[in-house]
Amino acid sequence: MAWRTGAERTDRRRGVSARADAPGEGDGGTAAPGVGDLQAAFCATLVDEWVRCGLSHAVVCPGSRSTPLALALAADGRIAVHVRLDERSAGFTAVGIGLATGSPAAVVVTSGTAAAELHAAVLEADLAAVPLLVCTADRPPELHDVGAPQTADQTRLFGVAVRWFADPGVPAGEARHAWRSLAARSLSAASGGSGAPGPVHLNLPFREPLLGSADVGGMPEGRPDGRPWHTVAAPPAVPPPGLARALVTRGLLDRSRRGVISAGAGCGRPEGVLALARALGWPVLADPRSPLRTDVPEVVATADSLLRAEAFAEAHRPEVVLRLGARWASKVVAAHLAPADQVVVDPTGRWSDPELAADLVVRSDPGGFCRAVAAAASAGGAPSGSARWAASWREAEAVGRAAIDAALAPGESWGEPALARRLVAALPGGSDLVVSSSMPVRDVEAFGLPRHEPPRVLANRGVNGIDGVVSTALGVALASARPTTVLVGDLAFLHDVSALVGAGRERPPLTVVVADNGGGGIFSFLPQAGALAPEPFERLFGTPQDHDLAAVAAGFGWPVVRVDGTADGRLAGLEAALARCRASGGVVHVRLPDREENVRLHAAVHQAVAAALAVGS
Numbered sequence: 001m002a003w004r005t006g007a008e009r010t011d012r013r014r015g016v017s018a019r020a021d022a023p024g025e026g027d028g029g030t031a032a033p034g035v036g037d038l039q040a041a042f043c044a045t046l047v048d049e050w051v052r053c054g055l056s057h058a059v060v061c062p063g064s065r066s067t068p069l070a071l072a073l074a075a076d077g078r079i080a081v082h083v084r085l086d087e088r089s090a091g092f093t094a095v096g097i098g099l100a101t102g103s104p105a106a107v108v109v110t111s112g113t114a115a116a117e118l119h120a121a122v123l124e125a126d127l128a129a130v131p132l133l134v135c136t137a138d139r140p141p142e143l144h145d146v147g148a149p150q151t152a153d154q155t156r157l158f159g160v161a162v163r164w165f166a167d168p169g170v171p172a173g174e175a176r177h178a179w180r181s182l183a184a185r186s187l188s189a190a191s192g193g194s195g196a197p198g199p200v201h202l203n204l205p206f207r208e209p210l211l212g213s214a215d216v217g218g219m220p221e222g223r224p225d226g227r228p229w230h231t232v233a234a235p236p237a238v239p240p241p242g243l244a245r246a247l248v249t250r251g252l253l254d255r256s257r258r259g260v261i262s263a264g265a266g267c268g269r270p271e272g273v274l275a276l277a278r279a280l281g282w283p284v285l286a287d288p289r290s291p292l293r294t295d296v297p298e299v300v301a302t303a304d305s306l307l308r309a310e311a312f313a314e315a316h317r318p319e320v321v322l323r324l325g326a327r328w329a330s331k332v333v334a335a336h337l338a339p340a341d342q343v344v345v346d347p348t349g350r351w352s353d354p355e356l357a358a359d360l361v362v363r364s365d366p367g368g369f370c371r372a373v374a375a376a377a378s379a380g381g382a383p384s385g386s387a388r389w390a391a392s393w394r395e396a397e398a399v400g401r402a403a404i405d406a407a408l409a410p411g412e413s414w415g416e417p418a419l420a421r422r423l424v425a426a427l428p429g430g431s432d433l434v435v436s437s438s439m440p441v442r443d444v445e446a447f448g449l450p451r452h453e454p455p456r457v458l459a460n461r462g463v464n465g466i467d468g469v470v471s472t473a474l475g476v477a478l479a480s481a482r483p484t485t486v487l488v489g490d491l492a493f494l495h496d497v498s499a500l501v502g503a504g505r506e507r508p509p510l511t512v513v514v515a516d517n518g519g520g521g522i523f524s525f526l527p528q529a530g531a532l533a534p535e536p537f538e539r540l541f542g543t544p545q546d547h548d549l550a551a552v553a554a555g556f557g558w559p560v561v562r563v564d565g566t567a568d569g570r571l572a573g574l575e576a577a578l579a580r581c582r583a584s585g586g587v588v589h590v591r592l593p594d595r596e597e598n599v600r601l602h603a604a605v606h607q608a609v610a611a612a613l614a615v616g617s
Contacts, residue, residue, distance in 0.1 A: 033173065033212075033216050033217045033218060034209070034212060034216075035170070035171075035207050035208075035209065035212070036068075036208075036209040036210065036211050036212025036213075037212035037213050037214070037216040037217035037218075038171045038172065038173055038212070038217045039068040039170075039171050039206050039207070039210070039212055039217070040068055040071070040072065040211070040212035040213055040214040040216075040217050041171070041176075041212075041214045041215075041216075041217025041218050041219050042068070042171035042176075042179055042217070043068045043069045043071070043072035043214075044072045044075070044076075044214035044217075044219055045179040045180060045183065045214075045219045045220060046069070046072070046179065046182070046183040047069075047072045047073055047076045047079065048076070048183075048219070048222060049179075049180045049183035049184055049187075049222060049228070049229055050079075050106065050133075050183050050186075050187055051076065051078045051079060052184075052222060052223075052226055052227065052228045052229070053183070053184055053187035053188070053191075053228045054103055054187065054191075055079060055103070055104065055105075055106060055133070055187060056078075056079060056080060056101075056103065057079065057080050057082065057094075057097045057101075057105040057106070057478070057479055058073045058079050058080070058081050058082070058105060058106040058107070058108060059081075059082045059083075059084055059090045059091075059093050059094045059097070059105060059106070059107045059108070059475070060073060060074075060081055060082070060083050060084070060090075060107075060108045061083070061084055061085065061086070061087050061090050061107075061108065061109045061110070061114060062083070062085070062110075063109060063110025063111075063114055063137065064110060064210065065110045065111045065137040065138070065139065065150070065206055065210070066108050066109060066110045066111075066135075066137035066204075066206075067206075067210040067211065068206055068210055068211075068212070069108050069135060069137065069204065070108055071211075072214070073106070073108065079106075080478070082478055082506065083502070084471075084502065085498070085501050085502050086117070086498040086499075086501065087109045087114045087115075087117035087118055088117040088118070088120065088121070088467075088468065088471075088498070089468065089471040089474075089496065089498045089499045089501075090107050090109065090118075090471075091107055091117065091118040091120065091121025091122065091134075091468070091471075092120075092121045092124070092460075092467075092468030092469075092471035092472045092475065092496070092499075093105075093107075093471045093472070093474050093475035093478070093499075094106070094107040094121065094132055094133075094475060095121050095124055095125050095128075095130050095132060095460070095468070095471075095472055095475060096434070096458075096471065096472035096473060096474060096475020096476040096477075096478070096479070097475040097476070097478060097479040098125065098130040098131045098132050098197075098475075099128075099130050099458050099460075099472065099475070099476060100432065100458065100475065100476040100479040100480045101479050101480070102131070102197075103131060103191065104131035104132055104133045104187060104190040104191060104197075104200075105132065105133065105475070105479070106133040106134075106135055107121075107132070107133070107134055107135065108135045108137075109135070109136055109137065110136075110137045110150070111136065111137050111138045111139055111150050111151060111152070111154065112150040112151065112152050113152075114136070115136035115138075115152070115154050115157055115203075116152070116157065118134055118136070118158075119157075119158060120463075120465065120467055120468060121199075121468060122134060122158045122161050122162065122199045122201070123158075123161050123462070123463050124460050124462045124463050124465070124468070125198055125199040125462070126161040126162070126198050126199055126462065127462030127463050128460065128461060128462025128463075129192070129196040129197050129198055129266075129348065129350070129462075130197065130198065130199075130462070131190045131191050131192065131197040131198065131199075132190060132198065132199040132200070133186060133187065133190050133199075133200050133202070134158070134162070134199055134200065134201045134202070135202050135204060136154055136157070136201065136202070136203050136204065137204055137205075137206055138151075138154050138167075138203050138204060138205040138206070139151045139205060140170050140205045140206070140207045141169075141170075141205065154203045155167060155203065156201075157201065157203070158199065158201055161198075161199060162198070162199045162200055162201045163189045163190060163194070163195070163196075163197075163198045163199065163200050164185070164186065164189040164190075164194075164200045164201075165200075165201045165202075165203070166182060166185075166186065166201075166202055166203070167202075167203040167204075167205070168182055168202075168204070169205060170205050170206065170207050171206075173218070176218065176220050177220060179220060180220060180222060180229040181229055181230065182202075183229070184228050184229035184230040185230055186200045186202055187200075187228075188230060188231075188232045192348065193232035194232070195348050195349075195350075196348035196350050238364060238365070238368040238369070238371075238372055239362055239364045239368065239369050239372055239373075243362070243372075244369075244372035244373045244375070244376040245376040247343075247373060247376070248280075248373060248376045248377045249376075252320055252341050252343050252359055252360055253280065253320065253322065253343065253373060253377075255279075255280050255281060255377055257319045257320050258282075258317075258318055258319045258320075258389050259280060259282045259318050259319060259320040259321065259322060259340075260282055260283055260284075260285055260318045260321055260322070260337070260340075260393075261273065261276065261277055261280075261282055261283070261284045261285065261321075261322045261324060262285050262287075262321055262322070262323050262324065262327070262328065262333075262337060263284050263285065263286050263287060263290040263292050263324045263325055264287035264289055264290050264324070264325035264326035264327055264328065265287065265289035265290060265325050265326040265458075265459075265461075266324075266325035266326055266366065267290045267291075267292065267324035267325030267326075267366050268324060268325070268365070268366035268367035268369075268370055269291070269367050270291050270292050270294065272366075272367045272370035272371050272374070273292060273324060273366075273370050274292070274296065274298055275370065275371070275374040276322075276370040276371075276373055276374040276377070277298040278298065278374075279373075279374040279377035279378045280373075280377055281387070281389060281390050282322075282389070282390060283298060283299075283300045283389075283390055283393035283394070283397075284298050284299050284300065285300050285303045285328070285333065286299045286300065286301055286450070287325075287326065287327075287328050287329075287445060288301075288424070288435075288444050288445055288448050288454075288457040289325075289326060289457045289458065289459060289461075290325060291456075293448070293449075293450045293451070293454045293457075294450050294451065294452065294453075294454065295450045295451060295452055296450075297394050298390070298394075299397075299450055300393055300396075300397045301397070301401070301448070301449055301450050302396075302397055302400030302401060302404065302446075302449075302609065303328070303330070303333050304328075304330040304332055304333055304442075304445060304446040305400055305403075305404065305446060305605065305606050305609040305610075306396050306397070306400050306609065306613070307332050307333060307336045308332055308606045308609070308610065309606075309609060309610035309613045309614075310610075311613070311614065312396060312610075312613050313336055315392075316392065316393065316396075317336070317339070317340070318337065318340045319340055319341060320340050320341040320342075320343065321337045321340045321341070321342050321343070322343045322345070323342060323343065323344045323345065323352075324345050324366045324369075324370070325366060326461060327352070327354075328445060329441050329442050329445055329461070330442065330445060330446065334354075334355075338355045338357060339357075341359045342355075342357050342358045342359050342360075343358075343359065343360045343362065344358045344360070344361045344362070345362045345364055345366050345369045346361065346362070346363060346364075346366075347363065347364060347365045347366065348363070349361065349363035396613060399609075399612045399613055400609050400612070400613070401449055402612065403605075403608045403609045403611070403612035403613075404421070404447060404449070404605060404608070404609060405449075406608065407604060407605045407608040407609075408421050408447065408605065414592070414593070415592055415593050415597065415598055415601040415602075416439055416440075416443050416515055416517065416592060416598055416601070416602075417443055417446070417447045417601055417602060417605050418447075418601075419443070419487075419513075419515055419574070419590060419592070420440065420443035420444045420446075420447050420448055420487070421447040421448060421449065422574055422575070423444075423448075423485070423487060423513060423574070423578070424444060424447075424448035424449065424451070424454065424455065425448075425449070425451070426574070426575050426578050427455040427483075427485055427578070428455070428483060428582075429451075429452075429453030429454070429455065430453070430455075430482060430483075431455045431456070431482055431483040431484065431485065432455060432456050432457075432458060432476050432477070432480055432482055432483070432484040432485070433455040433456065433457050433458070433484075433485050433486075433487065434457075434458050434459065434469065434472060434473035434476055434484065434485070434486040434487070435457060435458075435459045435486070435487050436459070436466055436469040436486070436487060436488040436489060436492045437459065437460060437461065437464045437465060437466050437469070437492075438466055438489055438491075438492065438520070438522040439489060439515075439522050440487040440488060440489060440492075440515065441459050441461070442522075444457060444487070447605070455485075458472075458476060460472055466488075466489070466491065466492035466495055466496075467492075467495050467496060468496055468499075469486060469488050469492050469495075469496055470486060470488060470492075470493065470496040470497075470499035470500070470512060471496055471498075471499040472486075473485075473486035473499075473510055473512070474499055474508070474510055477508035477509060477510040477585075478506070478508050481508070482509075483509050483511070483582055484508065484509065484510050484511070485510075485511040485512075485513060485578070486510065486511070486512050486513065487513045487515065488512065488513070488514055488515070489514070489515050489516075489517070489520070490514060490515070490516040490517065490518065490519070490545060490549060491519065491520050491543065491545070493512070493514045493549060494545060494547065494549070494552075497552060497556075500553060500556035500557075500558055501556060507584075507585055508585065509582065509583060509584060509585045510585045511578060511581040511582060511585055511586060511587075511588060512553070512558075512585075512586070512587045512588070513578075513588045513590060514549055514553075514587060514588065514589050514590060515590055515592055516549055516589060516590060516591050516592060517592040517593065517594060517595050517598055518542075518544045518545075518594055518595065519538070519542040519543050519544040519545070519595060520541060520542055520543055520595075523537075523541040523542060523595075526541075528541055542595065549587075549589050550562055550587070550589040553587040553589070558585075558586055558587050559581065559584070559585070559586035559587070560586060560587045560588075560589060561577040561580055561581060561586060561587070561588050561589070562589050562591070563577050563588060563589065563590045563591070564591050574588070574590065
């Protein structure tokens with residue numbers, strides 16, 4: 001650690017540059033690099049190596065101490081640099097980029113509370129396995145524990161939530177050989193080189209002066225042909241030899257058993273999952289975040305409503321469940337599947353078993369697993385289980401879709417179920433739909449019906465919070481360059497309203513649909529709503545707001561279209577508003593019936609499905 005001498009500190013107080021640019025003894029007059037030059041070279045090296053490793057986006061917040069890295073990113077030209085005012089919003093914007101692309105974005109902030117603001121995004125990236133590179137600038141060691149401003153202990157600030165933490169210290173010439181390794185390892189760890197993708201934290205202390213020349217500082221050479229300094233080989237994408245055949249001939253996936261495939265985000269390509277479903281004779285319960293919400297016979301999209309009908313649920317209890325990718329948000333679906341034997345497939349081997357009931361956890365790429373098991377199952381001919389099992393699910397799915405269509409027909413019902421259903425139907429293929437936690441993700445899951453080419457559905461379901469949803473959608477739109485829509489409730493919109501700040505200069509085509517029912521709608525479905533008197537329930541849980549959300553959005557410079565859904569059931573206003581915002585983005589403020597009416601509407605749709613099933617049985 002290089003501490004300043006007393007003479008150097010005196011020079012600093014007199015305003016003399018701390019850069020050691022005087023000729024060194026015996027160096028023939030060649031200027032030695034100063035601390036600013038070394039820091040510039042260090043940061044330029046990180047950026048060059050990150051580009052070699054695939055980094056293409058960085059989210060930067062204004063701050064002094066992070067100057068060397070911010071300038072290196074801006075000067076490189078190969079990385080899209082997005083500037084955000086609020087560090088919390090910046091963190092979730094980077095999460096959105098990682099969610100959309102599968103590759104990490106760097107988020108760069110200054111020291112102190114700026115670093116702490118990233119914690120929520122780091123937790124989401126950790127539990128959702130989203131790649132993320134967090135770079136926090138820091139004060140040098142001599143400014144710690146002495147009362148220096150904007151200085152906090154940032155060592156392992158995010159605890160066990162990161163895949164890797166490193167603090168290389170203030171850049172020094174003798175450590176130049178390690179700079180590229182640091183950069184390559186950080187990108188590899190964030191991308192899942194040693195397990196699941198997730199956040200990596202680099203804490204980077206810098207000394208003043210914060211400006212310098214990378215050329216004077218001296219960048220170490222990279223590997224030839226632009227190759228990364230380190231390359232990490234991925235694990236095999238197929239299950240262990242013999243496992244697939246054992247599973248289908250005498251094991252958990254025996255085709256004589258009544259089973260279902262639960263498919264969520266990360267389940268693999270549709271072709272492999274559908275081939276396996278046909279080989280086993282099992283239905284696919286397709287979460288909207290999977291790529292399987294398509295209109296094919298094997299797919300069941302109305303499981304949340306179907307399984308609320310007691311007679312149907314009792315007759316359709318599976319013996320085994322094959323879990324591919326993320327779980328459904330629906331507690332009804334989760335409770336129905338929990339008693340069955342469970343096979344969990346995950347490429348990273350993470351322990352995804354909240355019911356503590358998994359019989360087998362397979363570390364394999366879901367696509368490779370599906371192909372291997374489908375081949376083994378097909379070798380045995382047609383499925384030997386009951387032919388009526390898959391057929392009965394298909395028939396019930398058709399009844400459920402028709403009943404929901406009738407219950408939510410224009411002119412019959414307007415509310416959050418209809419909004420979710422019409423939104424999924426109205427978005428163009430090749431677009432992205434980001435859905436907030438709480439009610440939006442559940443409504444899209446329950447009422448968004450399959451399409452030939454559905455939009456890609458994304459959500460922050462790692463920690464399931466409503467914070468940062470608009471920022472996440474902004475990151476998705478910035479990275480995907482496709483029309484992007486986000487569905488949020490009124491509270492989630494206000495929670496992340498800083499995402500609207502400063503986005504205008506590079507605003508992508510993001511449409512923000514705000515479902516405004518005057519508070520936290522999900523709490524009206526929980527026991528608190530019936531157990532508490534209205535006043536404490538509203539104050540502590542409902543938390544209605546009296547802000548004009550359209551005026552709030554307009555105040556930040558966003559175009560706003562108001563849609564009144566409280567008067568009748570016509571949906572033309574929604575579709576016209578979406579079309580108006582699609583090209584350049586904007587906010588669609590949808591006024592909805594109150595939260596009590598929303599509970600009634602949900603119950604009415606589920607009852608309609610149950611009644612239709614009873615008639616058809």
